[in-house]
Amino acid sequence: MTPSVETTSSEDSELSLPAPKERRRLREAAELTHDEVAAAVGVTAATIRSWESGRTAPRGRKRELYMQFLARLAALPQEAGPAGAPGEAKTARAAEEPAADPPAPDGPAADGPTPAGPTADARTQPDELSVDLPVEAPDLLPDEAPVKVPAPGPADAFDALYAHAAHDLARQAYLLTGRRSLALEAVEKAFVQAWDRWPEVAADPDPVGWVRAIAYEYALSPWHRFRRAHRHPDKPPAEPADRILLDALLSLSPAHRRTVLLYDGVGLDLPDTAAETEATTPTAGNRLVHAHADLADRIPELADVPLEKQSALLRDLLTALRPAVDLDPRPAVVVRGGGERRTRTWTRATLSLTAMIAVSTAYTVMTAPTHYEPPLAPGESVSGVPPLAGPQQLTERSRKLHDKLLADPEAGPARIAPKVE
Template identity: 50%
Template sequence: MTQGPATPLPPPKERRRLREAASLTRAQVAERTGVTPETVRAWESGRTTPRGRKRETYANLLSGLAEERRQQTEVTAPQEVADVRTVTVTQEAVGAREPAAAETVVTVAREAGEPVPEGPTGGGGSLAAEPESPPAKPLTPAQAFDALYAFCAPALVRQAYLLTGRRELARESVERAFQLAWQRWPEVAVDRDPAGWVRATAYEYALSPWHRFRPRYRHPEPPPADASDRALLDVLLKLPPPYRRTLLLYDGVGLDLPETAAETEASTPAAAGRLLHAREVVATRVPELADPAALHRRLAELASTERLRAAKPPTVRTGGERRARFWTRAAIAFTVALIGTTALTVRTAPTHYEPPIAPGAEIEGVPPRVAQGALSQAEAELREKLRDAMTNGPERLLPLSR
């Protein structure tokens, strides 16, 4: 009896990639194949190879995951192309802030759940939805900034709320991020992903640990009214900040794993580990969100229930300029005070060396001081004589002539 050929399996790295692309944990794969999670880990690392019936089951599972991935790519590829909007910023758009900047293209990705406006706030330009459309009128720096703000700010406020659970802090984080973007607009305008630049800045400010020392943020804000929303927000806020940020970027915003790892400044395996751990915690606390699709939908619903409004673009720009002027004047005042202090120190400093006074030294060999005793007979007579002689006043002394 001849044994048939073994069922082919993809390489170990490809096995793990297929599992992560399907948003499955090792425990879920182990349950489907009838093994333990440690065995699945060994299969994905290449230490062991499945055999017999388990090999066939594992191979069928991987082939099904690969087919689902291929179909999902074919369906979502046209949508991703359609969701991209291109804003052309010429040298006039950068203006006096970057005179040497050449014509650049700023690609702004549509945030989840946000409508795309027909033109930027303030007029003067239009957003081209198709590459074949005629070239738009050059935008000024303010108009280009307003267009970026109109695309990203509303969704970023809701994302920051999921990160912090605080409404005011979410709005403040987005405003600070855009104020910094306006101060560095020549750099942001030529960036490959301006929306990602602003998102990363807003996330960093929202997750800063220094907010806990501010009096206004010492007490928690009122939770959402719905019980399921409260449960989801509670489990999100109990996750460590890096895990919470990774989960929001991957399952909330929709970034892929390499982009999520790059934005969180972690390696791809580390980002994958954080994502899986966060999903397991959420699935343990809220079992109905074990499916990544259901988790993505609930995150969007939770963010949309709060009526979070971002400030107007002109308000953000003027606020950023006011803050920049304040810190510039503070730096100038500090420099002037430092120069004045240095000049006063130089003026009053001694011009020559003055040696210090040496401390006194103890002299040895001096007899001890004794108390005065009783007078002798001769001393007593002399004292009486002196007293009597001094009664009528001192005698005049005259020199003797010779």
């Protein structure tokens, strides 16, 4: 326990930052806005204001980036002269360009006419040089002309973002789920969606946070529990301490697990953690307190550490955890190509379905009747009508009459005349 605490304190001393007032003074001396500093560090402008006012302090990787950025700002006035007046940093950057001027030749030629352009005295005046240099520099320094570097295309920028954040996001998704295949799948899904909406991601002040939010949402989706491939976790880590830490982390609820990973693992401050988890700052703080209490009950190392030191120790434990599976994502070209192929497939399927609907509609229009044909009325049963039957049996009287007619076939009046017997 003691060595880990000492390591944490040494790291904090190395990453010491200037006072909040000094941070603001350095930014104003360089004539930078909050948005420009936020874009350089990878946070929001509100976070920079909070850091400069002293309400919050940067942590983790954002702390290192902010410290390096302030160190560069502090070095610029020292190269230009005494610090204090706004605008000296930009003047110092302009004054660096004429330093490559060829020195004046020694000997008799030095007494000759001086070439046209800014003199040595003029170079000591940054304001005049900053005005004259854009006009005179191409003639004086043909070899020092600025080289125009072509801006990277969308594919190059996407590949750079993927190479910078894919491995870390895969590790974070593994800590959220305990499953290698689900972690890699979540990262690929997030980057495919980022490539589909690249203009929006490229303009976002924190593209890594944009992709991280999508990956976390996909990894923590409750529907994965119904998939056969993701019902059981992967092989546990080899170290007993890593197994205990991973089991304790997976025992938390998804909301608490995500809050702990963002605050202690990634190093976001509490307002940024609350914003990414779509919760209020007090809610995120309560989740963090309860999650630390649950982890302290399961992890022996955290139980013996004061509350104010638990976050730093937990960050060290999460950083030192070594999974037993390989978490290397596929190359960026493969992920980007897979997303493009999937988009083309869905586009073709949509066009095919639209064509089928159009053909069916045309066939229906051509074969539909042009006038109304009323349907035939159904038959009705009629009662009281005797059934149809054949000839009835002859009675005795009818039989005699029938025989008599057959016996006297003669025709004419004599037939009806009576006979005398």
